Structure formats: structure tokens, C-alpha cells
Amino acid sequence: MAEAEAMVAAPEARGRGRLRLRLISAATLIVLGAVVVASSVVTQRAIRDQERVLLQERTGEAASVLGSAFAGIQQSLSLLGTIAGAGQGRSSLFVSAARSVLTSGTEGLMVTTQRGTGMVVTATAGDAPAVGQAIPADQEPLAHRALSTTGMVSGVLPDGSRSWLAFALGNAAGPGTVVWTRLAFSAGSTAQAPAGPWGNLNIALYLSGRPDPATLLVATTKDLPLAGGFQYPFTVGADTWLLVASSPTPLVGRLAQDTPWIILIIGAAVAALVTTVVEAQGRRRDYATALVEERTASLRQAVTELEQAQAQLVRQEKMAAMGQLASTVGHELRNPLAVIMNVLYLLETIAGAEGSEAMLRHLATAKRETSAATLIVADLLDYSAGRAPMLAPVRVADLVTEVLSVVPPPAGIEVVQHVEPDIAIDVDRDQIRQVLLNLVTNGYDAMPGGGILDVSVRSAEGTALITVTDTGIGMDEETQANIFTPFYTTKVRGIGLGLAVTRRVVEAHGGTISVQSTPSVGTSFKVTVRVGAPVASVPR
Amino acid sequence: MNVTKQPDVLVVDDEPGMRDTLVAILELQGYRVSSAPDGETAYAAVQDGSFDVVVMDIRMPGRDGVSVLEEMGDPPPHVILMTAYAQEERLRAAVEANAFAIVHKPFETRRMLGLVAAASRAVKELA
Numbered sequence: 001m002a003e004a005e006a007m008v009a010a011p012e013a014r015g016r017g018r019l020r021l022r023l024i025s026a027a028t029l030i031v032l033g034a035v036v037v038a039s040s041v042v043t044q045r046a047i048r049d050q051e052r053v054l055l056q057e058r059t060g061e062a063a064s065v066l067g068s069a070f071a072g073i074q075q076s077l078s079l080l081g082t083i084a085g086a087g088q089g090r091s092s093l094f095v096s097a098a099r100s101v102l103t104s105g106t107e108g109l110m111v112t113t114q115r116g117t118g119m120v121v122t123a124t125a126g127d128a129p130a131v132g133q134a135i136p137a138d139q140e141p142l143a144h145r146a147l148s149t150t151g152m153v154s155g156v157l158p159d160g161s162r163s164w165l166a167f168a169l170g171n172a173a174g175p176g177t178v179v180w181t182r183l184a185f186s187a188g189s190t191a192q193a194p195a196g197p198w199g200n201l202n203i204a205l206y207l208s209g210r211p212d213p214a215t216l217l218v219a220t221t222k223d224l225p226l227a228g229g230f231q232y233p234f235t236v237g238a239d240t241w242l243l244v245a246s247s248p249t250p251l252v253g254r255l256a257q258d259t260p261w262i263i264l265i266i267g268a269a270v271a272a273l274v275t276t277v278v279e280a281q282g283r284r285r286d287y288a289t290a291l292v293e294e295r296t297a298s299l300r301q302a303v304t305e306l307e308q309a310q311a312q313l314v315r316q317e318k319m320a321a322m323g324q325l326a327s328t329v330g331h332e333l334r335n336p337l338a339v340i341m342n343v344l345y346l347l348e349t350i351a352g353a354e355g356s357e358a359m360l361r362h363l364a365t366a367k368r369e370t371s372a373a374t375l376i377v378a379d380l381l382d383y384s385a386g387r388a389p390m391l392a393p394v395r396v397a398d399l400v401t402e403v404l405s406v407v408p409p410p411a412g413i414e415v416v417q418h419v420e421p422d423i424a425i426d427v428d429r430d431q432i433r434q435v436l437l438n439l440v441t442n443g444y445d446a447m448p449g450g451g452i453l454d455v456s457v458r459s460a461e462g463t464a465l466i467t468v469t470d471t472g473i474g475m476d477e478e479t480q481a482n483i484f485t486p487f488y489t490t491k492v493r494g495i496g497l498g499l500a501v502t503r504r505v506v507e508a509h510g511g512t513i514s515v516q517s518t519p520s521v522g523t524s525f526k527v528t529v530r531v532g533a534p535v536a537s538v539p540r
Numbered sequence: 541m542n543v544t545k546q547p548d549v550l551v552v553d554d555e556p557g558m559r560d561t562l563v564a565i566l567e568l569q570g571y572r573v574s575s576a577p578d579g580e581t582a583y584a585a586v587q588d589g590s591f592d593v594v595v596m597d598i599r600m601p602g603r604d605g606v607s608v609l610e611e612m613g614d615p616p617p618h619v620i621l622m623t624a625y626a627q628e629e630r631l632r633a634a635v636e637a638n639a640f641a642i643v644h645k646p647f648e649t650r651r652m653l654g655l656v657a658a659a660s661r662a663v664k665e666l667a
Contacts, residue, residue: 341646343561
């Protein structure tokens with residue numbers, strides 16, 4: 001029962017376990033995946049910020065270095081302005097001072113605003129335009145801006161294929177005068193990377209606060225404007241210049257740049273590994289659990305069997321104890337019964353000589369009842385102790401006569417004998433006598449309303465066939481199937497051992513017993529016993 | 541009984557009821573009957589006297605019927621043994637010691653008388 005339940009419950013439990021395992025594995029994978037992706041994103045942000053900070057620092061450094069690069073020319077202009085102011089616009093003094101102040105490649109100019117003719121060069125140093133010449137119209141805005149501004153201004157002056165980087169100081173040598181210096185350079189961008197620690201930067205320098213291509217002074221790349229570049233404005237004189245820098249390769253390094261991807265890949269691998277381990281452990285635990293359940297079921301079954309076996313043993317012991325008791329009581333009854341039978345014989349003998357008819361009748365009743373008691377005791381002892389037959393030659397006819405004298409037919413029953421007189425069999429006399437007593441008394445009991453009991457003995461093919469047939473109530477099939485079962489009885493009196501013992505005795509003699517019965521018609525028992533079995537062979 | 545000399549029968553049983561009734565029954569039949577209550581007494585009686593037939597219980601206190609049978613003198617009387625118990629070993633020993641008959645208690649009194657008569661006849665035939 002318990003085993004059957006366990007077998008039915010097992011697949012369901014296994015299915016539930018598998019589903020739970022799947023959920024745990026999925027949850028593990030999702031949680032680990034989320035952690036990995038979050039780590040990757042955070043790392044990416046941090047690296048991007050770091051990259052930004054680095055670019056900012058480099059750009060600032062580059063700007064300060066560029067600023068100082070133009071410091072010399074600015075100082076020169078400041079000096080020229082002072083000289084021009086002191087000389088009150090005298091050109092000879094300006095020219096001689098300019099020669100000593102300006103570095104090579106740099107030109108100095110003093111321009112004076114003239115009424116009607118515009119702006120005319122009043123002094124010059126280097127290959128600057130000649131004195132008295134008007135400055136080109138496209139250079140006038142710078143001059144005008146210088147005049148309207150306190151402090152130095154700067155600008156790019158186009159001049160054919162060349163350009164000038166110019167710094168101008170307004171009203172230095174009196175109102176309407178402009179002193180400026182200019183430095184020739186190739187305008188626009190160069191593909192040349194800046195030297196020094198900014199070699200890995202793309203840089204563009206504008207002489208205005210905005211990345212206006214018209215104000216581009218220099219760039220290290222042609223890809224302008226610089227996408228995502230960092231803009232660093234700084235003041236030069238009265239102007240604001242703008243340095244834009246970007247980094248084509250990560251400043252934090254390639255490895256740092258790839259770290260988020262590395263984290264993602266390694267994290268994914270770890271997540272998969274951990275999930276696999278979790279799944280494997282879960283499977284192992286489920287297997288162990290199933291194994292434990294299985295073992296528990298078989299153990300429970302074993303315990304049940306053991307308990308049943310023990311109960312059986314206890315029952316058998318009780319039966320054995322009862323059998324022992326029955327056997328002891330039976331043996332102890334044999335002596336008193338024998339004495340009573342002797343006494344009855346004595347009384348009968350004496351009464352036969354001088355007693356009354358009533359006395360003889362009562363004695364016959366006492367003898368019959370004593371015989372019934374004797375038969376019960378004999379059956380009980382034979383059933384509980386089952387002694388092996390001790391064979392000796394016996395004439396069946398004598399045995400039948402003796403049995404019929406021990407249990408004479410009651411009133412209303414007639415006994416008919418068909419006995420062949422000279423059939424001898426090698427049997428245990430007392431046991432076969434008991435068989436006949438049982439069959440004959442059973443026949444009597446089956447005919448409470450009277451009838452005929454036929455006892456026949458004949459020989460056939462080496463066996464003696466003994467048949468006891470009554471014309472009694474008969475038996476149904478169920479009763480016929482059970483009559484040889486110990487303790488089965490349909491009688492009011494009796495303990496149900498007679499036919500069980502009868503069959504055992506017959507079979508111990510190597511014989512057979514069978515029954516044929518029809519309800520309300522009668523019953524016939526057939527017993528076969530071998531003729532002339534050797535006396536020495538005593539079956540145990 | 542048509543005999544010149546009545547056969548001598550010894551009845552041996554520790555149960556007084558059995559012993560006394562058997563003695564009475566055999567005496568009614570005309571036998572000369574003696575009795576003994578145990579194996580030792582029976583053995584001594586058989587050694588002293590000359591019994592034709594001994595009717596003896598097997599299980600008795602002290603010496604049992606089979607051992608008395610086994611050690612009887614020459615010529616031994618015919619011995620009919622009685623038993624109320626299923627002692628197969630002793631029964632087999634009794635058969636080997638040439639018991640005249642073994643009777644299970646309780647028995648038909650007529651059958652016992654028949655056996656005693658047969659044993660007496662056998663003694664006479666020997667003589």
C-alpha cells in the first residue's frame with residue numbers, strides 16, 4: 001500500500017522538483033546577468049568621465065602652452081606701443097626700436113588714420129608695406145577694432161596665398177594711431193600633429209570665442225569641426241581665443257576603453273558557469289532526495305513484512321502452544337477412558353447374567369458415548385501429533401466388524417455390508433480403524449431421519465477399495481470443498497478434525513480418499529489402500 | 541475356556557483403576573491373574589514365577605514396560621503392551637523386542653480379551 005502510494009507520487013514530485021530547479025536556474029541567470037550589465041554600464045560611465053577629465057586637462061595644458069608661444073610677440077607689440085607713445089608717432093624712432101624688439105619673421109607697422117585717404121602706414125619695420133601707402137581694405141576692420149578697444153586685439157589677415165597673424169594696439173602713439181605686429185603663416189589646417197605630450201590630440205585654434213572657420217588659425221586635422229571635441233576658451237589681450245581638442249584614440253588607454261566589454265564577457269561566462277553549477281547541484285540534490293524516498297519506501301515495506309512475519313510467528317507459537325495443550329489433555333484422557341470402557345464391560349457382563357433390560361440399554365448408551373469421546377480424543381491427538389503408521393497385516397473384514405460393534409447403528413438406520421472376506425492390507429490397524437470409525441459415524445450423522453449405510457470392501461488392481469455410502473442430507477459444493485479442512489464442521493457436535501485426520505492417515509498409507517455427494521440424496525466416500533505393502537517400510 | 545491348566549497372566553500398570561479392572565475382567569474369563577504396580581516388581585515377578593502372558597503398560601514410573609520386555613528371561617512369556625502416548629521410539633523398540641501385540645488406550649475390552657486368548661494359545665502350541 002505504502003509502496004504503491006510512493007510509486008504514484010514519485011513522478012509528480014519529480015516534475016515539481018524539475019520546475020522548481022528551472023525557476024531557480026532562471027532566477028540565478030537573470031540576477032547575475034543584471035549585475036554584470038550594471039557593472040559594465042557603471043564602468044563605462046566612469047571610464048567616459050575619466051576620458052573627459054583627461055581631455056580637459058590636456059586641452060588646458062595645450063592652451064596655456066600655445067598662449068605662452070604667442071607671449072613674445074605680444075610683449076614686442078606692448079614695447080612697440082610704449083616706444084611709439086614716447087616718440088609721439090615719429091617713425092625713425094619706431095623703426096629703430098622695432099628692429100631691436102621684433103624677432104625674425106615678424107613685422108612691425110605703425111598706421112595713422114588720415115582724414116579723407118583712410119589709414120596710411122606712417123612707419124614700418126621688416127617687409128611691411130611702404131610708408132605712405134594705405135593699408136588694404138580687408139585689413140582695416142582690425143585697425144578699426146583696435147582703435148575702439150582698450151588693449152591688444154588679434155586677428156587673421158588674408159594676404160594672397162599667405163595669411164598674417166596680427167596683433168594690434170589702438171591709440172598707442174596718440175589718437176587715431178594703431179601699432180601692430182604681424183607674423184606670416186599658412187592659413188587653414190595642417191595635417192601636422194602638434195609635438196610634445198599632445199601628440200595624440202586633434203587640435204584646432206580659433207581667434208574667436210566660437211569655432212568660426214573664418215577665424216581658424218591652425219588645425220592638426222582636416223576633419224573640421226572636431227566632433228565631440230572639448231572647447232577651451234582663453235583670453236589673449238582683449239580677445240578670446242578658442243582651443244578645440246579631441247582625442248582620436250582613448251586617452252585612458254585601449255584596455256580601459258574595452259574594460260566594460262571585458263566585464264560583460266567575463267561576467268556572462270561567470271553567470272553561465274554559476275547557473276550551471278546551481279543546476280547541477282540542484283539535480284544532484286533532487287536525485288539524492290528521490291533516492292532517499294525510494295530507500296525509505298523499501299525500508300518501510302521491509303518493516304511491514306517483518307511485522308507481518310512476526311505476527312505470523314506469534315500466531316504459530318500460540319497455535320503450537322494450544323496444540324501442545326490439546327495433546328497433553330488428550331493423552332491424559334486416554335487412561336480414564338480406557339478404565340471406563342473396562343468398567344462398562346464388567347458391568348455389562350455382570351448385568352447380562354442378572355440385570356434388567358433397562359440397565360443393559362443404559363450401559364449401551366454409556367458405551368456409545370464413551371466411544372464418541374474416544375474417537376474425538378484420537379482425532380485430536382492424531383491431528384496434533386500425527387504419528388507415522390506402524391504397518392501390520394490386517395483383514396479388512398475384521399476391522400469393519402469391529403468398527404460396527406464399537407459404533408452400532410442408531411435406531412432408524414440400517415447398515416448393509418458388501419465386504420469381500422479375505423482382503424488383507426498392510427496398515428496401521430488403529431489408524432485405519434479410526435478412518436472407518438470416522439466415515440461410519442459421519443454417515444450416521446448425515447441421516448438424522450434414518451436411512452441406509454452401505455459399507456463395501458473389494459479389491460481392484462492391487463488396492464483395496466473401501467466405500468462408505470449414506471442416503472442422508474448430502475452436501476453442497478462449497479461444503480464438499482471444505483470437508484477436509486481442519487476445524488471445518490457443519491455438525492452441532494464435533495470439532496471438525498475427523499475428515500482432516502482421515503485424509504492424512506490415508507495419504508500417510510499411500511492411499512487416496514475422494515467424496516461424491518448430492519444434496520438430499522446422499523454422500524459416498526471412497527478410500528483406496530494398497531494391498532500387501534511390505535511391513536518393513538514404515539513411512540515417517 | 542477349555543483348558544486343563546488355566547494360563548497365568550500378569551497385569552502390570554501403575555494406574556490402579558486400569559490394573560484392577562483388567563484383573564477383574566481376566567479373572568471373569570477364568571485366567572489366573574497376578575498384578576504388579578511398576579516395572580521393577582513386574583520384572584522380579586517374571587523372574588520368580590512362570591507367566592504365560594504379561595499385559596503391561598509402557599509408561600510407568602521407574603522402569604518402563606519396553607525395558608522389562610527387553611530383559612525377560614528364557615523362555616519369555618508373551619507380552620501385550622498398552623500405551624496411552626505416542627512414543628514412537630519406544631513402540632519401535634517394543635516391536636524389535638518381539639512384543640506379541642501393542643494396544644493403544646483406550647481399547648475395546650473384547651479386543652484385549654481376544655489378544656490374551658491368542659497369546660495363550662500360542663504358548664500352548666509352543667509347549
